[in-house]
Amino acid sequence: MSTAKSVKQEFDKHYQNLCFFAYTLLGDHIMAEDFVQEAFLTLFTKFDTITPNENVYKSFLYTSVKNSILNWHRRAKVESKYHELTPFEDIVYLDFDNAMIKTEAIAEVNKLISNLPSACQQIFRLYYLDGLSSKEIASKLNISINTIKTQKLRGLKYIQSKLNPEYFLVFLFLLK
Amino acid sequence: MNQEETNLSKILAKYLNNECSDSELKILHSWLSESKENQKVLDDLMNSKTLEGDLIIYNSFNKQAAWENIASHIEKGKSNIFKINYMRFLLAASVVIVLFSVSFLYYFKYNTLSEPELSSLAEGKVLRNVSGEILPATTGAILVKSNGEQVTLDHSFVLNEDGSIAFDEENIVEDKDYDDEESFYELIVPKAKIIQFAMFDGSKIWVNANSRLQIPTKSNADRKIKLLSGEIYLEVAKYKNSKFLVETQNGLVEVLGTKFNVISSAKSFKTTLVEGKVKLVKEQIEQILEPNTSGLWRNNEFVVTRANLNADLAWKNNVFYFNNYSINRIANQIEDWYGVKVHVDADVSKNKNTYSGEMRRDVPLKEVKKMLEFISGLHVSIEGENLNVENK
Numbered sequence: 001m002s003t004a005k006s007v008k009q010e011f012d013k014h015y016q017n018l019c020f021f022a023y024t025l026l027g028d029h030i031m032a033e034d035f036v037q038e039a040f041l042t043l044f045t046k047f048d049t050i051t052p053n054e055n056v057y058k059s060f061l062y063t064s065v066k067n068s069i070l071n072w073h074r075r076a077k078v079e080s081k082y083h084e085l086t087p088f089e090d091i092v093y094l095d096f097d098n099a100m101i102k103t104e105a106i107a108e109v110n111k112l113i114s115n116l117p118s119a120c121q122q123i124f125r126l127y128y129l130d131g132l133s134s135k136e137i138a139s140k141l142n143i144s145i146n147t148i149k150t151q152k153l154r155g156l157k158y159i160q161s162k163l164n165p166e167y168f169l170v171f172l173f174l175l176k
Numbered sequence: 177m178n179q180e181e182t183n184l185s186k187i188l189a190k191y192l193n194n195e196c197s198d199s200e201l202k203i204l205h206s207w208l209s210e211s212k213e214n215q216k217v218l219d220d221l222m223n224s225k226t227l228e229g230d231l232i233i234y235n236s237f238n239k240q241a242a243w244e245n246i247a248s249h250i251e252k253g254k255s256n257i258f259k260i261n262y263m264r265f266l267l268a269a270s271v272v273i274v275l276f277s278v279s280f281l282y283y284f285k286y287n288t289l290s291e292p293e294l295s296s297l298a299e300g301k302v303l304r305n306v307s308g309e310i311l312p313a314t315t316g317a318i319l320v321k322s323n324g325e326q327v328t329l330d331h332s333f334v335l336n337e338d339g340s341i342a343f344d345e346e347n348i349v350e351d352k353d354y355d356d357e358e359s360f361y362e363l364i365v366p367k368a369k370i371i372q373f374a375m376f377d378g379s380k381i382w383v384n385a386n387s388r389l390q391i392p393t394k395s396n397a398d399r400k401i402k403l404l405s406g407e408i409y410l411e412v413a414k415y416k417n418s419k420f421l422v423e424t425q426n427g428l429v430e431v432l433g434t435k436f437n438v439i440s441s442a443k444s445f446k447t448t449l450v451e452g453k454v455k456l457v458k459e460q461i462e463q464i465l466e467p468n469t470s471g472l473w474r475n476n477e478f479v480v481t482r483a484n485l486n487a488d489l490a491w492k493n494n495v496f497y498f499n500n501y502s503i504n505r506i507a508n509q510i511e512d513w514y515g516v517k518v519h520v521d522a523d524v525s526k527n528k529n530t531y532s533g534e535m536r537r538d539v540p541l542k543e544v545k546k547m548l549e550f551i552s553g554l555h556v557s558i559e560g561e562n563l564n565v566e567n568k
Contacts, residue, residue, distance in 0.1 A: 004250060011243055019237040020230075027500045027532030030486060033242060040246050072482070098217050104185030105221055106234050108192060113231075125235075 021103040039064035300366030302515040302561045310541035316369040320362040337376040339393035360390040368515035377415035386512040407439040409492045427458035446472045448488040500530040521566040
């Protein structure tokens with residue numbers, strides 16, 4: 001398999017998680033995507049020097065992004081001290097460990113949605129991920145609002161059967 | 177990526193799926209009790225609002241476009257993404273140099289208006305519509321002539337070569353009182369106001385709320401603007417052989433034909449270059465900036481960093497942009513734009529949280545209040561001409 005193809009494989013596996021990871025630390029979409037894309041570029045150029053192992057690739061990518069963020073942060077810290085009226089307030093603490101944990105957790109939850117039965121899932125995605133209202137979804141998919149409600153309930157029941165009861169309450173609010 | 181993190185993520189996921197064994201639960205609980213931040217990770221997952229937000233963010237990254245970008249870089253043999261991505265900003269961005277104010281006293285030799293009078297002019301007035309909603313800034317400024325006379329402007333204007341100010345093809349202000357080479361107009365843009373003007377050489381300047389500048393009444397060999405305080409964005413045209421200078425309390429920016437942003441405060445000044453080239457000068461020290469970089473004066477040198485054009489030019493694009501800002505920093509921006517006073521509860525300032533968000537700023541204050549509440553989870557209320565921020 002060509003290097004580009006191998007990198008694409010890793011890309012499909014990790015891009016979203018890496019972006020979310022970077023975004024959690026930076027708060028900026030564009031910067032996050034920039035850093036992550038650069039990590040993949042670097043992976044490509046250094047591919048032959050890396051042990052061909054899944055975990056090694058993953059580790060390489062995360063380390064790459066982490067370093068980019070660290071470098072940026074060092075400089076941003078300099079700026080913020082002098083930008084603020086109260087000089088020592090704004091030191092942003094970078095919690096890489098928790099950013100990692102949070103990323104994997106969200107990825108899990110997202111997977112849950114991907115495991116929903118398809119009609120349900122479509123509605124879930126339109127409602128939560130695309131931010132459409134029930135009305136908009138109804139007209140977009142050409143189905144009645146009642147059908148939407150039914151599908152949402154089905155999704156609820158499915159998730160309920162899978163989830164920790166405590167966590168299910170969280171989804172209950174989401175699904176209102 | 178250490179083993180512990182991977183295990184914890186797996187355990188967390190299992191916890192959500194109700195699949196945790198007792199020993200795994202023990203590990204989870206001990207991790208949770210280690211720090212507040214750890215507990216927060218779980219709390220955010222258990223909070224439907226933050227969870228929803230996170231899910232939306234997680235799904236917001238365009239994989240296809242990203243791969244196309246990476247693939248094209250691989251093809252061209254490039255190893256650096258950033259320059260390409262920021263190209264899209266070159267179209268909109270100009271160099272904005274932010275210069276922070278210079279000592280007021282030094283520049284007021286000719287003014288018969290006292291300093292307290294001038295700073296009270298900068299305070300501005302809160303604007304309201306018929307329903308009493310607090311509105312964002314409108315175009316306007318106060319021009320103070322060297323004899324102290326004030327002219328209220330409510331429109332963008334042009335500074336002519338002979339020192340007169342014009343708009344709508346009708347000359348309205350002339351400063352003939354002093355023949356001194358140093359004579360200038362003071363331009364005060366109060367809070368809740370914003371203005372743009374053009375110069376005889378074709379340069380365009382945008383001035384943010386709560387700024388004070390001095391602009392020349394005579395066109396000298398060098399075109400010079402003094403930024404006393406506040407923020408300006410400039411698109412400077414090449415004009416004969418003359419340099420364009422922006423002077424601040426903490427240093428000077430020499431422009432060699434370009435687009436840049438300058439923000440100036442008592443402590444420092446920061447220049448962000450979009451396009452072209454500028455030279456930053458402080459006493460003996462000089463620094464040339466390349467596009468997409470920012471220069472900040474610190475510890476007797478100019479610190480050059482990659483520019484965050486989104487953040488630095490947000491104001492000119494009429495947007496509020498907070499990137500991990502403390503509540504106080506956000507409060508300052510709101511005060512400048514609306515003219516209101518923001519009161520942040522001591523408990524809130526203490527907790528050192530930072531927030532990120534982006535929204536248009538040509539909206540009434542209550543929209544900003546809503547956004548602020550949403551991103552911070554704090555309680556924000558509008559009372560007359562005050563904005564209060566407290567813990568819920």
